[in-house]
Amino acid sequence: MQYINHYASPLGGITLGSDGEALLGLWFDGQKYFPDILPKEWKSAELPIFQQTKRWLDIYFGGDIPRFTPPLRMHGSALRQCVWKALLEIPYGQTVTYGEIAGRVAKGYGLGSISAQAVGGAVGHNAISIIIPCHRVVGANGSLTGYAGGITKKVGLLKLEKANMDKLFVPKEGTAL
CATH class of the missing domain: 1.10.10.10 (Winged helix-like DNA-binding domain superfamily/Winged helix DNA-binding domain)
Structure with a gap:
Protein backbone atom coordinates (compact mmCIF):
# COMPACT_ATOMS: atom_id res chain seq x y z
CA MET A 1 0.00 0.00 0.00
CA GLN A 2 1.14 3.53 -0.66
CA TYR A 3 0.24 6.55 1.42
CA ILE A 4 -0.03 10.30 1.02
CA ASN A 5 -0.06 13.27 3.32
CA HIS A 6 -0.05 17.04 2.87
CA TYR A 7 2.13 19.92 4.01
CA ALA A 8 1.35 23.63 3.80
CA SER A 9 4.54 25.43 2.79
CA PRO A 10 5.05 29.19 2.37
CA LEU A 11 5.29 28.53 -1.39
CA GLY A 12 2.10 26.46 -1.63
CA GLY A 13 0.69 23.05 -0.83
CA ILE A 14 2.93 20.01 -0.98
CA THR A 15 1.87 16.38 -1.31
CA LEU A 16 4.06 13.70 0.28
CA GLY A 17 4.06 10.07 -0.87
CA SER A 18 5.38 7.02 0.95
CA ASP A 19 5.37 3.23 0.94
CA GLY A 20 5.07 3.38 4.74
CA GLU A 21 8.81 3.24 5.37
CA ALA A 22 10.51 5.75 3.06
CA LEU A 23 9.58 8.92 1.24
CA LEU A 24 8.74 8.20 -2.41
CA GLY A 25 7.69 11.66 -3.47
CA LEU A 26 7.42 15.30 -2.50
CA TRP A 27 5.56 17.45 -5.02
CA PHE A 28 4.22 20.96 -5.08
CA ASP A 29 0.50 20.56 -5.67
CA GLY A 30 -0.19 20.76 -9.39
CA GLN A 31 3.42 20.57 -10.54
CA LYS A 32 4.43 18.89 -13.78
CA TYR A 33 4.60 15.08 -13.42
CA PHE A 34 2.49 15.37 -10.24
CA PRO A 35 2.59 12.66 -8.81
CA ASP A 36 3.64 10.28 -11.56
CA ILE A 37 4.81 7.45 -9.31
CA LEU A 38 1.79 6.95 -7.07
CA PRO A 39 -0.59 4.12 -7.92
CA LYS A 40 -4.27 4.75 -8.52
CA GLU A 41 -5.06 3.40 -5.06
CA TRP A 42 -3.46 5.03 -2.03
CA LYS A 43 -4.43 5.86 1.51
CA SER A 44 -4.16 9.16 3.34
CA ALA A 45 -2.35 8.59 6.63
CA GLU A 46 -0.17 10.22 9.26
CA LEU A 47 2.96 8.06 9.40
CA PRO A 48 6.33 8.49 11.16
CA ILE A 49 8.01 9.08 7.76
CA PHE A 50 5.62 11.96 7.10
CA GLN A 51 6.23 13.42 10.56
CA GLN A 52 9.99 13.24 9.96
CA THR A 53 9.64 14.83 6.49
CA LYS A 54 7.44 17.61 7.87
CA ARG A 55 10.05 18.29 10.56
CA TRP A 56 12.68 18.53 7.78
CA LEU A 57 10.43 20.93 5.82
CA ASP A 58 9.72 23.05 8.92
CA ILE A 59 13.46 23.50 9.47
CA TYR A 60 14.08 24.20 5.77
CA PHE A 61 11.25 26.72 5.35
CA GLY A 62 12.30 28.28 8.66
CA GLY A 63 15.53 29.30 6.90
CA ASP A 64 17.83 26.74 8.49
CA ILE A 65 19.70 23.79 7.02
CA PRO A 66 18.20 20.45 8.09
CA ARG A 67 20.97 18.27 9.54
CA PHE A 68 19.24 15.00 8.63
CA THR A 69 17.56 13.45 5.61
CA PRO A 70 14.41 11.37 5.95
CA PRO A 71 14.65 7.87 4.46
CA LEU A 72 14.25 8.22 0.69
CA ARG A 73 13.33 5.62 -1.92
CA MET A 74 14.00 6.87 -5.43
CA HIS A 75 12.42 4.97 -8.32
CA GLY A 76 14.06 5.35 -11.72
CA SER A 77 16.68 4.11 -14.14
Whole structure:
Protein backbone atom coordinates (compact mmCIF):
# COMPACT_ATOMS: atom_id res chain seq x y z
CA MET A 1 0.00 0.00 0.00
CA GLN A 2 1.14 3.53 -0.66
CA TYR A 3 0.24 6.55 1.42
CA ILE A 4 -0.03 10.30 1.02
CA ASN A 5 -0.06 13.27 3.32
CA HIS A 6 -0.05 17.04 2.87
CA TYR A 7 2.13 19.92 4.01
CA ALA A 8 1.35 23.63 3.80
CA SER A 9 4.54 25.43 2.79
CA PRO A 10 5.05 29.19 2.37
CA LEU A 11 5.29 28.53 -1.39
CA GLY A 12 2.10 26.46 -1.63
CA GLY A 13 0.69 23.05 -0.83
CA ILE A 14 2.93 20.01 -0.98
CA THR A 15 1.87 16.38 -1.31
CA LEU A 16 4.06 13.70 0.28
CA GLY A 17 4.06 10.07 -0.87
CA SER A 18 5.38 7.02 0.95
CA ASP A 19 5.37 3.23 0.94
CA GLY A 20 5.07 3.38 4.74
CA GLU A 21 8.81 3.24 5.37
CA ALA A 22 10.51 5.75 3.06
CA LEU A 23 9.58 8.92 1.24
CA LEU A 24 8.74 8.20 -2.41
CA GLY A 25 7.69 11.66 -3.47
CA LEU A 26 7.42 15.30 -2.50
CA TRP A 27 5.56 17.45 -5.02
CA PHE A 28 4.22 20.96 -5.08
CA ASP A 29 0.50 20.56 -5.67
CA GLY A 30 -0.19 20.76 -9.39
CA GLN A 31 3.42 20.57 -10.54
CA LYS A 32 4.43 18.89 -13.78
CA TYR A 33 4.60 15.08 -13.42
CA PHE A 34 2.49 15.37 -10.24
CA PRO A 35 2.59 12.66 -8.81
CA ASP A 36 3.64 10.28 -11.56
CA ILE A 37 4.81 7.45 -9.31
CA LEU A 38 1.79 6.95 -7.07
CA PRO A 39 -0.59 4.12 -7.92
CA LYS A 40 -4.27 4.75 -8.52
CA GLU A 41 -5.06 3.40 -5.06
CA TRP A 42 -3.46 5.03 -2.03
CA LYS A 43 -4.43 5.86 1.51
CA SER A 44 -4.16 9.16 3.34
CA ALA A 45 -2.35 8.59 6.63
CA GLU A 46 -0.17 10.22 9.26
CA LEU A 47 2.96 8.06 9.40
CA PRO A 48 6.33 8.49 11.16
CA ILE A 49 8.01 9.08 7.76
CA PHE A 50 5.62 11.96 7.10
CA GLN A 51 6.23 13.42 10.56
CA GLN A 52 9.99 13.24 9.96
CA THR A 53 9.64 14.83 6.49
CA LYS A 54 7.44 17.61 7.87
CA ARG A 55 10.05 18.29 10.56
CA TRP A 56 12.68 18.53 7.78
CA LEU A 57 10.43 20.93 5.82
CA ASP A 58 9.72 23.05 8.92
CA ILE A 59 13.46 23.50 9.47
CA TYR A 60 14.08 24.20 5.77
CA PHE A 61 11.25 26.72 5.35
CA GLY A 62 12.30 28.28 8.66
CA GLY A 63 15.53 29.30 6.90
CA ASP A 64 17.83 26.74 8.49
CA ILE A 65 19.70 23.79 7.02
CA PRO A 66 18.20 20.45 8.09
CA ARG A 67 20.97 18.27 9.54
CA PHE A 68 19.24 15.00 8.63
CA THR A 69 17.56 13.45 5.61
CA PRO A 70 14.41 11.37 5.95
CA PRO A 71 14.65 7.87 4.46
CA LEU A 72 14.25 8.22 0.69
CA ARG A 73 13.33 5.62 -1.92
CA MET A 74 14.00 6.87 -5.43
CA HIS A 75 12.42 4.97 -8.32
CA GLY A 76 14.06 5.35 -11.72
CA SER A 77 16.68 4.11 -14.14
CA ALA A 78 20.32 3.76 -13.13
CA LEU A 79 21.12 7.04 -14.90
CA ARG A 80 18.35 8.89 -13.09
CA GLN A 81 19.45 7.41 -9.75
CA CYS A 82 22.98 8.63 -10.40
CA VAL A 83 21.77 12.13 -11.31
CA TRP A 84 19.58 12.32 -8.21
CA LYS A 85 22.50 11.26 -6.01
CA ALA A 86 24.57 14.03 -7.61
CA LEU A 87 21.79 16.51 -6.77
CA LEU A 88 21.99 15.51 -3.12
CA GLU A 89 25.62 16.69 -3.15
CA ILE A 90 24.81 20.28 -4.19
CA PRO A 91 25.35 22.44 -1.11
CA TYR A 92 22.51 24.50 0.35
CA GLY A 93 22.37 27.95 -1.24
CA GLN A 94 24.55 27.06 -4.23
CA THR A 95 23.72 26.30 -7.84
CA VAL A 96 25.31 24.09 -10.49
CA THR A 97 24.62 23.74 -14.19
CA TYR A 98 23.13 20.80 -16.04
CA GLY A 99 26.51 20.45 -17.77
CA GLU A 100 28.34 20.23 -14.44
CA ILE A 101 25.99 17.48 -13.28
CA ALA A 102 26.48 15.70 -16.63
CA GLY A 103 30.25 15.80 -16.09
CA ARG A 104 29.95 14.37 -12.57
CA VAL A 105 27.61 11.60 -13.69
CA ALA A 106 29.79 10.72 -16.71
CA LYS A 107 32.82 10.48 -14.44
CA GLY A 108 30.87 8.24 -12.04
CA TYR A 109 29.94 5.95 -14.96
CA GLY A 110 33.48 6.05 -16.38
CA LEU A 111 32.18 7.64 -19.58
CA GLY A 112 33.57 10.48 -21.64
CA SER A 113 30.34 12.43 -21.54
CA ILE A 114 26.60 12.42 -20.94
CA SER A 115 24.40 15.04 -22.52
CA ALA A 116 23.08 17.90 -20.43
CA GLN A 117 19.67 17.11 -21.99
CA ALA A 118 19.73 13.58 -20.52
CA VAL A 119 20.55 15.12 -17.15
CA GLY A 120 17.73 17.62 -17.64
CA GLY A 121 15.27 14.77 -18.16
CA ALA A 122 16.39 13.10 -14.95
CA VAL A 123 16.33 16.36 -13.00
CA GLY A 124 12.83 17.13 -14.27
CA HIS A 125 11.52 13.72 -13.19
CA ASN A 126 12.91 13.95 -9.66
CA ALA A 127 9.94 12.88 -7.54
CA ILE A 128 11.41 14.10 -4.24
CA SER A 129 11.82 17.78 -4.93
CA ILE A 130 13.32 20.18 -2.39
CA ILE A 131 14.98 17.38 -0.37
CA ILE A 132 16.66 16.18 -3.57
CA PRO A 133 17.41 19.78 -4.59
CA CYS A 134 16.68 19.92 -8.30
CA HIS A 135 15.88 23.64 -7.86
CA ARG A 136 19.64 24.25 -7.49
CA VAL A 137 20.33 23.27 -11.12
CA VAL A 138 20.47 26.11 -13.66
CA GLY A 139 21.31 26.56 -17.32
CA ALA A 140 24.91 27.20 -18.37
CA ASN A 141 24.02 30.83 -19.14
CA GLY A 142 22.36 31.37 -15.74
CA SER A 143 18.84 30.65 -16.93
CA LEU A 144 16.48 29.49 -14.19
CA THR A 145 14.91 26.84 -16.34
CA GLY A 146 13.68 23.29 -15.98
CA TYR A 147 11.86 23.21 -12.64
CA ALA A 148 8.73 21.03 -12.69
CA GLY A 149 7.27 23.03 -9.79
CA GLY A 150 7.42 26.21 -11.83
CA ILE A 151 9.82 29.13 -12.06
CA THR A 152 8.19 31.09 -9.22
CA LYS A 153 8.77 28.25 -6.77
CA LYS A 154 12.34 27.72 -8.01
CA VAL A 155 13.11 31.41 -7.44
CA GLY A 156 11.42 31.24 -4.01
CA LEU A 157 13.47 28.24 -2.94
CA LEU A 158 16.76 29.80 -4.09
CA LYS A 159 15.93 33.08 -2.32
CA LEU A 160 15.03 31.17 0.85
CA GLU A 161 18.50 29.58 0.68
CA LYS A 162 20.05 33.02 0.08
CA ALA A 163 21.63 31.77 -3.16
CA ASN A 164 23.55 34.35 -5.17
CA MET A 165 21.00 35.40 -7.80
CA ASP A 166 23.19 38.08 -9.44
CA LYS A 167 23.98 36.05 -12.58
CA LEU A 168 20.70 34.13 -12.72
CA PHE A 169 17.67 35.15 -14.77
CA VAL A 170 14.16 34.05 -15.59
CA PRO A 171 13.89 32.99 -19.24
CA LYS A 172 11.32 34.80 -21.37
CA GLU A 173 9.99 31.44 -22.61
CA GLY A 174 10.65 27.78 -21.90
CA THR A 175 9.65 24.75 -19.89
CA ALA A 176 10.06 26.33 -16.47
CA LEU A 177 7.35 28.91 -16.96
